[in-house]
Amino acid sequence: MSILGTRVVRAEDPRLLTVGGTYVDDLREPALVGAAHATFVRSPVAHARISSIDVQDAREAPGVVAVFTGRDLDISPSPPAPMVTAAMARPALATDVVRYVGEAVAVVITDERYQGEDAAELVMVDYDPLPAVVSGEDAVRGETLLFPEAGTNVAWTGGAEQLDEHLFDDCEVVVTQVIDNQRLAPAPLEVRSAACAWSDDQGQVTLWLSTQGAQAARDELQRQLGLEEGQLRVVAPDVGGGFGAKIAADPETAALCAASRRLGRPLRWVESRSENMIAMTHGRAQHQTVTIGGRRDGTVLAYRIEVLQDSGAYPRESSWLLPILTMNMASGVYAIPKVETAARSIVTNTTPLSAYRGAGRPEATAAIERAMDLFASEIGMDPAEVRRRNFVAPDAFPFQTPSGITYDSGEYAKALDTVLEAAGYPDLQEEQRRRRERGDPLQLGFGLSAYVEITAPDNAVGETGRVEVGADGSVTVYTGSSAHGQGHATAFAMLASDELGIPMDRIKVLHGDTAKIPKGAGTYGSRSLQLGGSAVHEASVEVVKRARHLAAELLEADEGDIVLDRDAGRWHVKGAPATAVSWGELAQQAEGDGGLAADSDFSEERPTFPFGVHLAVVEVDVETGAVRLVRFVSVDDAGRVVNPVLTEGQRHGGIAQGAAQALLEHMVYDADGNPQTGNLADYAFITAAELPSFELLPMETATPLNPLGVKGIGEAGTIGSTPAVQNAVVNAITHLGVRHVDMPATAQRVWAAINEAKER
Amino acid sequence: MQVTIRVNGNNTTHEIEDRLLLVHYLRDVLGLTGTNIGCDTTSCGACTVHLNGESVKSCTMLAAQADGAEVTTIEGLAGSDEMHPMQRAFRENHGLQCGFCTPGMVMAAVGLLREQANPTEEQVRSGLEGNLCRCTGYHNIVQAVLAAAKEGGAR
Amino acid sequence: MIPAPFAYRRAGSVDEALSLLAEHGDEAKVLAGGHSLLPLMKLRLAVPEVVVDVGRLQDLSYVRDEGDAIAVGALTRHRDLETSDLLAREAPLLSHAAGFVGDPQVRHRGTLGGSLVHGDPASDLPAVVLAMGGTLVARGPRGSREIPAADFFQSLFETAMEPDELLTEVRIPKPQSRGWGFEKFNQRAIDWATVGVAVSGDQRPAIALVNMGGTPLRATAAEQALADGGSVADAAALAADGTEPPSDLSASADYRRHLARVLVRRAVEDARGRA
Ligand SMILES: Cc1cc2nc3c(=O)[nH]c(=O)nc-3n(C[C@H](O)[C@H](O)[C@H](O)COP(=O)(O)OP(=O)(O)OC[C@H]3O[C@@H](n4cnc5c(N)ncnc54)[C@H](O)[C@@H]3O)c2cc1C
Ligand code: FES
Numbered sequence A: 001m002s003i004l005g006t007r008v009v010r011a012e013d014p015r016l017l018t019v020g021g022t023y024v025d026d027l028r029e030p031a032l033v034g035a036a037h038a039t040f041v042r043s044p045v046a047h048a049r050i051s052s053i054d055v056q057d058a059r060e061a062p063g064v065v066a067v068f069t070g071r072d073l074d075i076s077p078s079p080p081a082p083m084v085t086a087a088m089a090r091p092a093l094a095t096d097v098v099r100y101v102g103e104a105v106a107v108v109i110t111d112e113r114y115q116g117e118d119a120a121e122l123v124m125v126d127y128d129p130l131p132a133v134v135s136g137e138d139a140v141r142g143e144t145l146l147f148p149e150a151g152t153n154v155a156w157t158g159g160a161e162q163l164d165e166h167l168f169d170d171c172e173v174v175v176t177q178v179i180d181n182q183r184l185a186p187a188p189l190e191v192r193s194a195a196c197a198w199s200d201d202q203g204q205v206t207l208w209l210s211t212q213g214a215q216a217a218r219d220e221l222q223r224q225l226g227l228e229e230g231q232l233r234v235v236a237p238d239v240g241g242g243f244g245a246k247i248a249a250d251p252e253t254a255a256l257c258a259a260s261r262r263l264g265r266p267l268r269w270v271e272s273r274s275e276n277m278i279a280m281t282h283g284r285a286q287h288q289t290v291t292i293g294g295r296r297d298g299t300v301l302a303y304r305i306e307v308l309q310d311s312g313a314y315p316r317e318s319s320w321l322l323p324i325l326t327m328n329m330a331s332g333v334y335a336i337p338k339v340e341t342a343a344r345s346i347v348t349n350t351t352p353l354s355a356y357r358g359a360g361r362p363e364a365t366a367a368i369e370r371a372m373d374l375f376a377s378e379i380g381m382d383p384a385e386v387r388r389r390n391f392v393a394p395d396a397f398p399f400q401t402p403s404g405i406t407y408d409s410g411e412y413a414k415a416l417d418t419v420l421e422a423a424g425y426p427d428l429q430e431e432q433r434r435r436r437e438r439g440d441p442l443q444l445g446f447g448l449s450a451y452v453e454i455t456a457p458d459n460a461v462g463e464t465g466r467v468e469v470g471a472d473g474s475v476t477v478y479t480g481s482s483a484h485g486q487g488h489a490t491a492f493a494m495l496a497s498d499e500l501g502i503p504m505d506r507i508k509v510l511h512g513d514t515a516k517i518p519k520g521a522g523t524y525g526s527r528s529l530q531l532g533g534s535a536v537h538e539a540s541v542e543v544v545k546r547a548r549h550l551a552a553e554l555l556e557a558d559e560g561d562i563v564l565d566r567d568a569g570r571w572h573v574k575g576a577p578a579t580a581v582s583w584g585e586l587a588q589q590a591e592g593d594g595g596l597a598a599d600s601d602f603s604e605e606r607p608t609f610p611f612g613v614h615l616a617v618v619e620v621d622v623e624t625g626a627v628r629l630v631r632f633v634s635v636d637d638a639g640r641v642v643n644p645v646l647t648e649g650q651r652h653g654g655i656a657q658g659a660a661q662a663l664l665e666h667m668v669y670d671a672d673g674n675p676q677t678g679n680l681a682d683y684a685f686i687t688a689a690e691l692p693s694f695e696l697l698p699m700e701t702a703t704p705l706n707p708l709g710v711k712g713i714g715e716a717g718t719i720g721s722t723p724a725v726q727n728a729v730v731n732a733i734t735h736l737g738v739r740h741v742d743m744p745a746t747a748q749r750v751w752a753a754i755n756e757a758k759e760r
Numbered sequence B: 001m002q003v004t005i006r007v008n009g010n011n012t013t014h015e016i017e018d019r020l021l022l023v024h025y026l027r028d029v030l031g032l033t034g035t036n037i038g039c040d041t042t043s044c045g046a047c048t049v050h051l052n053g054e055s056v057k058s059c060t061m062l063a064a065q066a067d068g069a070e071v072t073t074i075e076g077l078a079g080s081d082e083m084h085p086m087q088r089a090f091r092e093n094h095g096l097q098c099g100f101c102t103p104g105m106v107m108a109a110v111g112l113l114r115e116q117a118n119p120t121e122e123q124v125r126s127g128l129e130g131n132l133c134r135c136t137g138y139h140n141i142v143q144a145v146l147a148a149a150k151e152g153g154a155r
Numbered sequence C: 001m002i003p004a005p006f007a008y009r010r011a012g013s014v015d016e017a018l019s020l021l022a023e024h025g026d027e028a029k030v031l032a033g034g035h036s037l038l039p040l041m042k043l044r045l046a047v048p049e050v051v052v053d054v055g056r057l058q059d060l061s062y063v064r065d066e067g068d069a070i071a072v073g074a075l076t077r078h079r080d081l082e083t084s085d086l087l088a089r090e091a092p093l094l095s096h097a098a099g100f101v102g103d104p105q106v107r108h109r110g111t112l113g114g115s116l117v118h119g120d121p122a123s124d125l126p127a128v129v130l131a132m133g134g135t136l137v138a139r140g141p142r143g144s145r146e147i148p149a150a151d152f153f154q155s156l157f158e159t160a161m162e163p164d165e166l167l168t169e170v171r172i173p174k175p176q177s178r179g180w181g182f183e184k185f186n187q188r189a190i191d192w193a194t195v196g197v198a199v200s201g202d203q204r205p206a207i208a209l210v211n212m213g214g215t216p217l218r219a220t221a222a223e224q225a226l227a228d229g230g231s232v233a234d235a236a237a238l239a240a241d242g243t244e245p246p247s248d249l250s251a252s253a254d255y256r257r258h259l260a261r262v263l264v265r266r267a268v269e270d271a272r273g274r275a
């Protein structure tokens, strides 16, 4: 029986549970013995010219080895994405102008960790304040420019150049809403960290980095540091979460490597949480205007979304990738005849933006799913019914959207029905009616979200896999994918075990070391299983093929007569199981010939499109505005499931993060660009006490695009849950005249919305 | 100053800076890196250890305050067993992903059961309010603690 | 983040603590559970030169029945308040509220004395002690003195304590009536109160507010209305009268006033329900 699809507990857990993982700060490598500590000095102001940096006092403080400013270190600036003007390039350490609170201006190197914080306080920087650009409107107005040479604060524009005045001409009903998809802090529980050691002759350098992709980090850093290909080895030890914000390397890492080279001493850097909240990239931060129109019978005819993407102070991939993904996924699960999208990315004096779980797709889903509810409420139809009437039909796949994207497969109505049935939708409606009649202070609300998302959007980049059988019959799997909690070591071992018939405990999965895996893309965009997993699968198939050839030689039989007994993990001639050869023997046989191994570089022709339906139930205390999420029911169809334990875990985590955006989390700046939620006491990170257990329903619709039939699941939970929860909050208080509540739907906001409706 | 702290059953004595936090004593002086640091505002609980059998946040204690006390970290939880029932329950219920919150979460969970042997789901949830996890959505953590309660997880 | 350097001194007795405080004056800070002081020191918002650890003074950790009052040692931890049978019987408002302070780990370290001396208007227990008409006992080089809770909290983070004094005990008169109520409104369970309400008594209760100004406050207008026989709803409508609540990230002043009115109504109704 195949192990695929069964509930296998994780191989990686015993170590994590008994002694804890080995994160960068835990490394005790010989090469890091005597490593000094790096502490960055960061700007306390949002926008200013640096008139001077005085490091004298800091240099004389106890334990200080060196203090470097941007002028001391030779690092090429990070160019913005190719589509953005080069005038918006970012230096590793700010030299002339600081553009956000938290931007690094100097680095202090000390013998001991504690000395770094003491000495960093002694670096005196004179800031000549400039007006801070914080709001989107200010940025667009352009009175103050972050990069005067660029001549504008607009970093990128995309989509329709001119809006179509006639888009909604056929519609009986048109609804418009401005939606703030607020700025969030990714806040992986492990902050950013890195350690670096150069060889004595400085020809080689090893960087241990908390990253989602060692190879991409290597390429970027080699360029910034002016290194030859092959000089830099990047190793990802255990990584305590990433959520998109640890893709590749940040400027601090380049500074660390450069400082280490200057000093000829290994260095380690572990930021504090307060630094992490303002200096690690943020996510979301989209200001949207959505318009939806259709007929009173529930048919949606046209939809428009205009996106203003805040890129923060330095445009990264965020400035174009996030709005592009939002525009691509604009029409969601619906067959809407006319869809128009337009986007602009701006720079502001705030922390730079980048990917955060979902990266552009949650923003698309939040917009269309809010719009569907607004439309439903405008025509007085049940939101479930409006959705059903507009779904892309199951026989329409592959389905090309007006945005030009081709969805591979989907069963949207089935997902909706499954969720409504499990949730007891009519009972919920009844209970809501009862509470409304009673005038209960605790009102019930339920909200739906039907989503489709794109996984492995960079399908053509592909992923590498290598499967190697050792002389002892054990297996090593190498993957370019880069786990940081997802459970690759378990899933990928299952894939290899299933093909090879070798038990999982004999299979080791390696990732995140450029010396061992020179080519790889990493883990992001829910790509790991479909690309990396497919590569491991293909390599395993190839190893079996080679093994069959070797077995035929050893057993002196025809390849066609050779059988792999997967239960026993041995090879024999058909009908003669008594004379069998083991994997180890075959590997020994292949030793002279490059060993028994195979490589694969798997890419997909097109991305895949997982989908699902989420239903959230909330209770709203209408006297205080307090919201409590009481139930959460979901279908998340990500194609075939290799290990339900892992997919459920991904869904749980995603749902919680999405609910946190809907209810609690918000990275807030004041008008001068000072972050107001710069630590975990002020930033409302969701806890167990704010969440219910989740009711997950199974559903699998295979994709034809890869041999495993799998789609991505890493971000689905987040994408689906946010609008479900937001819609539920609004639904609980529509009878009081409330039409929309922006996220996060804090108690105060809900209370204010109820008051406003009363006054209207 | 000099402190003597009994950690995981062994007496440890070291000369330390007065301001040394207990978490750094464990991690940097003793090399017990299982206990993690996730914040600087006593919010996340990644640093949770047991002080004389009760859960505490080791980032918000001076090593000096623990002088003479008994400290248990994730490394010492199972004693001579392979795993403590709580550790087993976390594994069986997939109560961890990246593992960063895990040592603190497990220690907090054991502390919780010691004070409340048969908690309801709601009690587990509020009992873990001082421990943040970014990966799991807490669902499986709660399942793990409820399962451990049946399997001697209070030990 | 780590505290700036300081000298650590551990007191083995109350007298030793007092002489250490006398010796170091303004430069010294008392360290009890450390769950207000150390977080401030880690962010370098507090930089004492000397820290006097009184955490070992076991003789200041107790809950005792003294006839018409309950005496609680200043070093009694939140966890011990929460689980004290004596308090549950004689002053349930205090033990109940203690269970809402921070999270379990915080309650294993933080002390009643620290909560009071810290003088944070967002803290729960100062309002509870105020509502219950507690008296605080401070010892210093000039001997012991008793300070009624009503005089103790002076302004934001300022109390009647002198730098050379140690809080040793809190006396809570046994409530005359059985009713009590406690409401803590926060965004997440782990957060401090956006607004909180402690009600001691039922027909003519004392009502104290958390986070409605620079100190814990009595809702005197509401108390008066109840004492005059007004309805709970009418009295609660006066709950925010005379307060100047802060506007911050978690709530505007207006919203806090509104919450105070709702929570006072609920807490008084609860108190009457328990009577
Ligand atoms: C994450 C977290 C969440 C929290 N949530 C809440 C909450 O929801 N509600 C709440 O009320 N509190 C909360 N607190 C605060 C907690 O209750 C503190 O423990 C308490 O406020 C202070 O008590 P302590 O013993 O720790 O005092 P310490 O931190 O040791 O001292 C606090 C102050 O009081 C002085 N002091 C202490 N004891 C004495 C004494 N006997 N004599 C003279 N001076 C003294 C100190 O010098 C210092 O200035 C929270 C704390 C944390 C870290
Ligand atoms: S590190 Fe101790 S609570 Fe976060």
Ligand code: FES
Binding pocket: A189, A240, A241, A485, B095, B096, B097, B098, B099, B100, B101, B102, B132, B133, B134, B135, B136
């Ligand atoms: S498992 Fe990653 S933070 Fe909890």
